[in-house]
Amino acid sequence: MSEITVPEVLNRTEYLKLPPQEREQYVREILRQTVNMNPNGVTVSFITKKLPFDARTIEKHLSIMTYTNEIYTQKIGPTILYLPNSRPMHPVSEKALKVDEREYAAYLLNNRFGEFIFIQERKTKGFIKDIGGGILIPAKNFEQFVNYLDDTLKYFKEFKK
Amino acid sequence: MIKMTSNEIDLKCGKKLKFPSMFINIKNNMEARILRNIITAYKNSDGINQIDGIYTSIKDWNKVSGLIKTSYIEKPNYPLTDRAILIDPSLYLLFSGFDDDKISLTDSIPQLEPLKPIINEISKQTSQRDKIYENIDKVYPLLDSRVIYGFIENQITNNADIIMAPTTPISSQTKVEEQIEKNKEMNRASKILFDTVFSAYKDKKDFMNVLPLRPSVLKTDNLDVLKDAILINNPDQLGIQLLGLDETNSNQISLLLKLIKDLSESNKPLHILNVREFGYVAFCYGANSLVTPIAVDPYAGRSISDQPIPRRGSYYHYLDMTDDSYEILLSKTRPTYDFPCHCEICIRNKKAMDVSESFWNEFRRVHFLLVKNMEMKELRERNAPLKDALCDKFSRSSQTVWIPYLD
Numbered sequence: 076m077s078e079i080t081v082p083e084v085l086n087r088t089e090y091l092k093l094p095p096q097e098r099e100q101y102v103r104e105i106l107r108q109t110v111n112m113n114p115n116g117v118t119v120s121f122i123t124k125k126l127p128f129d130a131r132t133i134e135k136h137l138s139i140m141t142y143t144n145e146i147y148t149q150k151i152g153p154t155i156l157y158l159p160n161s162r163p164m165h166p167v168s169e170k171a172l173k174v175d176e177r178e179y180a181a182y183l184l185n186n187r188f189g190e191f192i193f194i195q196e197r198k199t200k201g202f203i204k205d206i207g208g209g210i211l212i213p214a215k216n217f218e219q220f221v222n223y224l225d226d227t228l229k230y231f232k233e234f235k236k
Numbered sequence: 237m238i239k240m241t242s243n244e245i246d247l248k249c250g251k252k253l254k255f256p257s258m259f260i261n262i263k264n265n266m267e268a269r270i271l272r273n274i275i276t277a278y279k280n281s282d283g284i285n286q287i288d289g290i291y292t293s294i295k296d297w298n299k300v301s302g303l304i305k306t307s308y309i310e311k312p313n314y315p316l317t318d319r320a321i322l323i324d325p326s327l328y329l330l331f332s333g334f335d336d337d338k339i340s341l342t343d344s345i346p347q348l349e350p351l352k353p354i355i356n357e358i359s360k361q362t363s364q365r366d367k368i369y370e371n372i373d374k375v376y377p378l379l380d381s382r383v384i385y386g387f388i389e390n391q392i393t394n395n396a397d398i399i400m401a402p403t404t405p406i407s408s409q410t411k412v413e414e415q416i417e418k419n420k421e422m423n424r425a426s427k428i429l430f431d432t433v434f435s436a437y438k439d440k441k442d443f444m445n446v447l448p449l450r451p452s453v454l455k456t457d458n459l460d461v462l463k464d465a466i467l468i469n470n471p472d473q474l475g476i477q478l479l480g481l482d483e484t485n486s487n488q489i490s491l492l493l494k495l496i497k498d499l500s501e502s503n504k505p506l507h508i509l510n511v512r513e514f515g516y517v518a519f520c521y522g523a524n525s526l527v528t529p530i531a532v533d534p535y536a537g538r539s540i541s542d543q544p545i546p547r548r549g550s551y552y553h554y555l556d557m558t559d560d561s562y563e564i565l566l567s568k569t570r571p572t573y574d575f576p577c578h579c580e581i582c583i584r585n586k587k588a589m590d591v592s593e594s595f596w597n598e599f600r601r602v603h604f605l606l607v608k609n610m611e612m613k614e615l616r617e618r619n620a621p622l623k624d625a626l627c628d629k630f631s632r633s634s635q636t637v638w639i640p641y642l643d
Contacts, residue, residue, distance in 0.1 A: 083428055083469050089381045097385065097433040104432035202392060204436035 079121050082108040087127035100203045102128055106136045110146050116156035144193065144209035147186065160184060164193060176200065177207060183214065190214040243616075245505050245524065248442050248472070249397045251320050253505070256622075257525040258612050259289035259322060260605065261510070267530050268300035270601050276310050281580040284605055286612035289320035289397075291509070291527045294390055295340035297323050301394065322527070323394055324509070325387040325402035327379075327422075328448040328479060331371050332405060335359055347386030351378050368408045376418050379404065384426050388434055398442045398473060399434075401426035405448040406462070407479055412453045419447065420465035427469040442472035444507070450479045454491040463498055474499055477509040480535045483637055489514075493641060497521040510534045513557055513630075516615070517638050520623050531604035533559060548596040551588075552604045554579070557633035562588065562596075579606035 084090070084105055093101055105126065110117055119137065123130050137157050140146045149156045164182040171180040176199050184193040192214055196207035212220045245253040262268050274284050292300050304316045329337045330351070338355055342348040358370045387402035403422040406415045423445040430443050447466045454462075466474055476496070482488055500506050500522020507525045508518045512534060515526025528534070531552055550559035553568070554577040565588055566573060573589060575582035581602045585591050591599045611629075618625040623642045630638050 083424060085381055085425055085428055089425060092381045093385060093429075093433065094382075100435070101429070101432045104435055108431075199436045202389065202434045202436055204438070 079109070079117050079125060080112040081105075081122075081125045082112065084126060090127065097203075100205065102132060103136050103139070103205070106133065107140065107145065110137075110140070110157055110159045111161050114159060116149065116158040118154055118156055140206070142208075143206045144195070144211055145206050147188075149187075158186075160186060160193070167192065171197075184211065192217045192220075247320060247397055248440055249320075251318075251397055253288050253320060253525060254616065255524050256516075256519040256612070256615055257288035258286070258515075258608060259291040259320070259507070259525060259527040260284075260287055260608075261291045261527055261529040262300050262304075263292070263296055263529065265299050265303065266598070267601065268303035270530075270598060271605065272303045272308075272316060274602060274605055275316075276308060278580045278602070278606065281606060282609055282613060284609050286609045286616065287319065287605070288525065289322060289527075290316060291322040291324060293324050293326040293329070293341075294344050294387070295326060295329065295337060297344070297390075297394055317395070320397045321395065322398055322400065323391045323396040324400055324477075325391070327387070327402045328405035328407075328477065330355055330375065331367075332407060332479065345383070345386040345390060347383045351375060351383075354378070365410070368411055372411060372414050372418075376404070376414075379418075379422065381425055381429060384422065384429055385433065388426065388430055392434060392437055392441070396441070398444050399430060399437070400444045400475060401446050401471070403446045403448060405450070405477075405479055406453055406465075407448075407450040409453050412458060415453075416458070416461050416465050420461075420468055423465060423471070424468045427471055444473040444475045445469070445471040446475040446477055446509075448477040448479055451481055451488045451492045452485075454488060454495065456491065459491065459495055459498065462495060466499065467502055467504075471504065473505045473507065474502070475507040475509055478511055478514075478534070481511070481514055483514070486640075489641060493517070493521050496523055513635050513638060516611075516626050516629075517641050519615075520626065520642055528608065531559070531601050547593055549600055551600045552607055553577075554607050554610075555633060557630070557635045575603075577603065577607060579603055579610060581606060 082105060090098060090101055106122070109122060109126065119130055119133050122133050126133070137146065141148055141157070144160060146157050146159055149158060164184050167181040167183050171178045178197045180195050180197065182193040182195065184191045190213070191211040193209055193211050195209040198205050198207040243255045245255065247253065260271060262271060271284065271290070290304060304321070307315045326341060329341050333341070338359065342352050342355065354374050358367055358374065361367045361370065384402055388399060391399050401423045403426070404415065404418045406412060406419055408415060427443055427445065431438055445466045445468065447462060496506065496508070496518050505524045506522060507527060508515050508523045509527040510529070511518070511526050512528055515523070515528065518526065531549065546561060548562040550561055551565045553560050553565070560568065569576060569588065573587045575586065575588065581599060585599065614629070615622065615625060620628070627639055627642050630636055
């Protein structure tokens with residue numbers, strides 16, 4: 076990985092002038108775009124060289140995105156490589172399920188760990204659309220997973236009675 | 237990616253723009269009321285069915301929004317918001333507007349509050365040159381991401397269909413490089429903020445980069461940097477806001493048309509804001525829509541002479557395509573004094589002297605809108621190529637100045 080591609084960004088002074096919540100969202104979105112623009116992965120040190128954010132801020136946002144399964148990591152010696160999950164993602168259904176301010180969408184995802192059904196939660200809060208979380212279910216076990224949900228629904232209805 | 241079919245543009249908000257299209261600039265409550273009433277009051281004609289959009293400045297939005305958003309009693313669930321809505325940040329007014337425009341604008345955006353004393357101070361300068369220099373030195377540094385955020389937030393909150401970048405004007409020949417650089421930076425930063433901190437709207441609203449431009453600054457060797465300034469960061473749409481136009485300066489007009497043609501090759505919808513007849517010429521060079529004020533010359537300043545302003549404003553002569561004063565209209569229509577127009581309101585009123593002085597200014601605005609609607613219908617339903625249709629129309633009018641430019 077000799078060079079990484081980054082999106083157009085505000086300079087440091089400009090982005091620091093944004094209101095705190097918007098500033099956080101701005102950094103997250105720029106990092107999201109950066110990881111997606113580099114399918115071979117990025118490291119924190121490479122991002123630090125190209126973007127006007129400090130390493131701790133970058134690490135914080137990348138770890139949140141790892142937690143929500145937007146990206147995944149690969150350890151190469153002491154270096155952590157962050158890779159996008161979005162590139163091999165294909166929508167399973169055209170329709171997302173909307174529940175109030177949340178939206179759930181299912182994707183078929185092929186990454187180096189295999190084939191998965193990825194259920195992603197997207198949240199809209201104010202002007203911002205963010206990823207709330209996501210779970211990966213191995214594609215071969217997806218039917219089993221749905222059956223489990225069916226059973227859960229039955230138990231839930233019984234329980235409510 | 238904007239989907240442009242042969243004669244329609246699909247906006248991300250779900251609305252469509254036809255090609256060529258016209259937006260009407262509403263500046264006050266009276267104009268909003270007139271536009272609104274046309275839908276129900278002039279049912280025998282095509283009304284304003286050929287008008288695709290409503291444009292207003294952020295500074296005027298509060299005065300007009302109620303009438304645009306409210307549904308009709310006769311037509312439930314039918315507000316004017318079925319048209320595309322543009323709410324222009326009009327940041328250029330801070331630099332070249334009148335004092336009351338500056339006040340209205342700074343009152344509309346809380347983030348402009350710290351600029352008020354500086355703007356006031358600069359307004360007191362008598363030399364235009366000093367104003368430009370001071371604006372660059374003192375105002376430019378304050379137009380930062382906070383200000384841009386405020387303008388975008390305002391447009392989204394008020395449900396504009398296309399979000400316009402708040403950008404600075406390019407108006408001075410001596411400081412053109414600095415002005416282009418600042419304009420480019422504001423277009424760039426606006427698009428970055430829209431894509432990041434307004435990410436919930438990225439897929440729901442189009443984004444327009446804007447070039448507020450005084451055509452006198454155009455030179456062959458600055459066309460490329462101007463193109464870079466407006467195309468930066470891949471916006472969905474482009475807008476050129478004209479801050480004046482000298483119809484007699486053929487070099488200026490040719491350069492402007494070249495810029496329009498070059499930008500149209502980017503395959504992004506191009507809007508020409510604040511124009512009249514020149515907008516039709518721009519269609520031949522690839523512009524997709526024009527924004528016109530109602531029945532006024534877009535470039536006329538306010539009168540500073542001792543002459544009282546005529547109580548009856550000018551009447552748009554449909555055939556001559558001129559704004560005629562009441563006296564000239566009477567002299568042109570002698571001896572019958574019948575209106576030289578077959579729009580519904582002219583047919584109803586028949587003669588100029590049949591329209592009372594108190595109704596005249598409303599009358600001429602309704603007439604203007606109905607006529608512009610008819611002109612757009614003619615252009616859309618023409619049998620000949622656009623250039624030939626316009627050539628034919630201009631040659632029968634007093635707007636022959638445009639014929640040599642029709643391409």
